[in-house]
Amino acid sequence: MAVNGMGQTNLVPNPSFEDYSLCPDSWAQIDRINNWEAYKGSPDYFNSCEPTNSFSTPQNLMGNQSPASGDSYAALIFYSRDGINADEIMGVQLSQSLSIGTKYYISFRIVLKYNNPFGVCCANNKIGAKFSTQSYTTSNPPVIDNNAHVWTDSVISDTLNWNLIFGSFTADSTYNYLMIGNFFTNPNIIINDIIPANDFGYYYVDDVCVSTDSSYTANYIYTGVEEEYLKDKFNIYPNPVNGYFYINQSSTEPYDLIIHNTLGQKLYEEKNINSNSKLINSTQYTKGLLIINIKSKNTSITYKLLNP
Numbered sequence: 001m002a003v004n005g006m007g008q009t010n011l012v013p014n015p016s017f018e019d020y021s022l023c024p025d026s027w028a029q030i031d032r033i034n035n036w037e038a039y040k041g042s043p044d045y046f047n048s049c050e051p052t053n054s055f056s057t058p059q060n061l062m063g064n065q066s067p068a069s070g071d072s073y074a075a076l077i078f079y080s081r082d083g084i085n086a087d088e089i090m091g092v093q094l095s096q097s098l099s100i101g102t103k104y105y106i107s108f109r110i111v112l113k114y115n116n117p118f119g120v121c122c123a124n125n126k127i128g129a130k131f132s133t134q135s136y137t138t139s140n141p142p143v144i145d146n147n148a149h150v151w152t153d154s155v156i157s158d159t160l161n162w163n164l165i166f167g168s169f170t171a172d173s174t175y176n177y178l179m180i181g182n183f184f185t186n187p188n189i190i191i192n193d194i195i196p197a198n199d200f201g202y203y204y205v206d207d208v209c210v211s212t213d214s215s216y217t218a219n220y221i222y223t224g225v226e227e228e229y230l231k232d233k234f235n236i237y238p239n240p241v242n243g244y245f246y247i248n249q250s251s252t253e254p255y256d257l258i259i260h261n262t263l264g265q266k267l268y269e270e271k272n273i274n275s276n277s278k279l280i281n282s283t284q285y286t287k288g289l290l291i292i293n294i295k296s297k298n299t300s301i302t303y304k305l306l307n308p
Helices: 214-218 227-233
Strands: 036-040 044-047 072-080 089-093 103-112 122-124 127-132 163-170 177-182 191-193 200-211 234-237 244-249 255-260 266-273 277-281 288-296 300-307
Touching: 036 177, 072 089, 072 122, 072 177, 103 127, 103 214, 122 200, 127 163, 163 214, 177 200, 200 214, 234 300
Parallel strands: none
Antiparallel strands: 036 089, 044 072, 072 200, 089 177, 103 163, 103 200, 122 191, 127 177, 234 244, 244 277, 255 266, 255 288, 288 300
16 A cells, blocks of 8 residues: 555645646746746746756756656745845645635745856745735736745755755635745845855745645655556555565566655666566665656656655
């Protein structure tokens, strides 16, 4: 049995930005991610389908970073020295409206990326999420009013590992839109200046979750495919693992295998596997969740195993 939430539901459609209309080939193309839109500024989109490594994953113009899950991530400016004029916000319509009086948990993962030629200066705090009863556009952005439903007071300076932003609130309205950004003005933001001559705090974003289950939300990593479909295609066992696990498939269709930990660090990779059964030794991996990503010609599956 997969340890992916015991039937809990993420209200955020396309939470890891895996569904898209076109591969990215330039900056400011979040509109190519299905469901998500630019609410302020020009958020960016990176996907492994981009062939030049300019806007690909893990390698792109900003550096090298594997997604927290899947093949894609978004990216935002969460701080700009000139105040609220250059920072960015992205938004999505939830799959259902929030219920007044119900407690909801919100999480997403970020990692700082700075690159001198592109003007990135610093790490910052106040990165957060805010709900709304309406959508916005770049010509009609949300008001920056020093208020959000969830934010971090810590300055996130980690440039290697995915960091979890997590919090909760009780809905006081039937909110049906979620925004990710920084909703505070500069006097309320703390920064860690890395390159003082530059202007922006820039982060990758992945795995956005809204749910009524705290544990599910705090540990959320996008799985991508319903388990019923997975069982028809692959059988991965045992779970929890016991020093090893098997990946069995009903055919010999070649597939690629990547294993990550919950920080997005790649633990194992093998391409063009064409056997019915693959044995993986998991004793070399640290305890916790293992994220198993399988790609074949017509299939992309992400699965979770517990490595106790």
